[in-house]
Amino acid sequence: MKTVVKNIGLLATARGKEARKGREQGEIQQIAGTYIVIIDGRIATVGGEHTAPDPMICEDATIIDAGGALVTPGLVDAHTHLLFAGWRQKELALKLQGVSYLEILKQGGGILHTVNATRRATPADLVAAGQESLGRMLRHGTTTCEVKSGYGLTVEDELKSLAAVRELNGLQPVDLVATFMGAHAIPVEYQNRQQEYVRLVCDEMIPAVAEQQLAVFCDVFCEDHVFNLAESGEILACGRRYGLLPKIHADEITPLGGAALAGEVRAVSAEHLIYADDKGLAKMAASGTVAVLLPGTSFYLGEDFARARAMVEMGIPVAIATDFNPGSCPNESLQLPMNLACLKYRLTPAEVLTAVTLNGAAALCCAHDRGTVEEGKAGDLVIWQAPDLEFLFYHWGVNLVKTVIKGGEPVL
Ligand SMILES: N=CN[C@@H](CCC(=O)O)C(=O)O
Numbered sequence: 247m248k249t250v251v252k253n254i255g256l257l258a259t260a261r262g263k264e265a266r267k268g269r270e271q272g273e274i275q276q277i278a279g280t281y282i283v284i285i286d287g288r289i290a291t292v293g294g295e296h297t298a299p300d301p302m303i304c305e306d307a308t309i310i311d312a313g314g315a316l317v318t319p320g321l322v323d324a325h326t327h328l329l330f331a332g333w334r335q336k337e338l339a340l341k342l343q344g345v346s347y348l349e350i351l352k353q354g355g356g357i358l359h360t361v362n363a364t365r366r367a368t369p370a371d372l373v374a375a376g377q378e379s380l381g382r383m384l385r386h387g388t389t390t391c392e393v394k395s396g397y398g399l400t401v402e403d404e405l406k407s408l409a410a411v412r413e414l415n416g417l418q419p420v421d422l423v424a425t426f427m428g429a430h431a432i433p434v435e436y437q438n439r440q441q442e443y444v445r446l447v448c449d450e451m452i453p454a455v456a457e458q459q460l461a462v463f464c465d466v467f468c469e470d471h472v473f474n475l476a477e478s479g480e481i482l483a484c485g486r487r488y489g490l491l492p493k494i495h496a497d498e499i500t501p502l503g504g505a506a507l508a509g510e511v512r513a514v515s516a517e518h519l520i521y522a523d524d525k526g527l528a529k530m531a532a533s534g535t536v537a538v539l540l541p542g543t544s545f546y547l548g549e550d551f552a553r554a555r556a557m558v559e560m561g562i563p564v565a566i567a568t569d570f571n572p573g574s575c576p577n578e579s580l581q582l583p584m585n586l587a588c589l590k591y592r593l594t595p596a597e598v599l600t601a602v603t604l605n606g607a608a609a610l611c612c613a614h615d616r617g618t619v620e621e622g623k624a625g626d627l628v629i630w631q632a633p634d635l636e637f638l639f640y641h642w643g644v645n646l647v648k649t650v651i652k653g654g655e656p657v658l
């Protein structure tokens with residue numbers, strides 16, 4: 247199958263097969279007036295400046311006219327908790343009264359509310375809910391996304407959730423990468439028996455997830471009143487022994503030293519990092535760990551914003567993701583986090599583009615395959631209602647996606 251996207255006003259893309267860091271994070275390619283040929287789902291040709299495709303190439307092809315608009319790679323959302331039942335709109339009132347996120351969790355609400363509903367949900371319920379969210383993501387330009395488990399917290403319910411992710415992957419266009427996150431909270435039945443829960447995660451959940459090949463990564467919520475540094479390290483080491491690569495929710499609310507741990511265990515990525523200190527960040531820079539920053543969560547929880555500029559200067563590859571989940575960031579669109587990354591983190595539009603494409607893909611270990619518009623990569627594109635890259639960061643709060651192309655096929 248052949249697709250030709252012609253009449254592209256401006257193509258903006260990072261380049262390469264690995265995460266871009268430091269100055270290189272902001273070095274993107276911009277080609278004015280070009281076209282792209284996609285054959286069997288892969289990018290076959292990227293035209294030069296002010297060129298049109300040869301009429302011969304267009305024979306037998308599906309032609310998509312970009313109408314002079316901006317085209318970028320499809321967005322890669324490297325951090326979501328999209329598989330759940332149990333929205334938490336009832337907690338809005340508590341939030342407005344000033345009750346904190348961790349306080350709500352300590353009272354048995356928060357993540358634990360969603361755990362109750364997810365345990366009661368059937369696999370079909372979870373798939374249907376996931377499909378709705380993924381439809382919203384696709385309409386906002388996301389073509390690949392990570393999905394964490396972590397609202398089951400029993401062997402059976404974690405496996406049920408990850409099996410639903412596998413099913414969802416075949417049911418709709420967005421490519422899904424699964425992360426096992428049994429260490430997302432201490433379930434009520436294990437309160438005051440935290441070590442026993444860690445044993446359940448390590449001795450039963452991780453081996454079962456690995457055996458059924460249900461996840462690529464293992465993540466842990468390293469936080470006060472959740473999993474401490476030693477427990478987080480133990481869980482990540484166990485995951486690695488079973489072939490699950492480490493990710494870590496680090497220094498989000500409390501500066502516990504999660505960033506340093508990420509560097510020590512050579513985590514693929516560390517997430518949030520709002521209170522990460524320089525020592526921890528230096529360890530991440532040395533280990534090549536991607537910082538997955540979640541400005542939508544800072545915005546929604548009224549937290550500080552992570553020190554993204556400092557991270558770029560320190561040579562840490564920065565990715566930006568939604569953190570879509572029913573509690574701390576109920577929003578599927580990457581466009582608001584992109585705006586926040588520019589306006590609050592002070593990253594340039596080019597740095598943010600790299601963060602939501604190539605570096606997002608690197609956080610999912612698939613930068614060799616997607617995240618840029620280059621020959622051989624996946625034919626995943628977004629055509630925007632925008633004439634140039636700056637426009638995406640200037641005209642905010644509305645959906646600027648015109649068309650999404652997934653594996654060469656227009657899916658929107
Ligand atoms: N911080 C922990 N986990 C999620 C929130 C999940 C929830 O509140 O349901 C996060 O990344 O923000």
Ligand SMILES: [Zn+2]
Pocket residue numbers: 325326327495517569
């Ligand atoms: Zn998260």
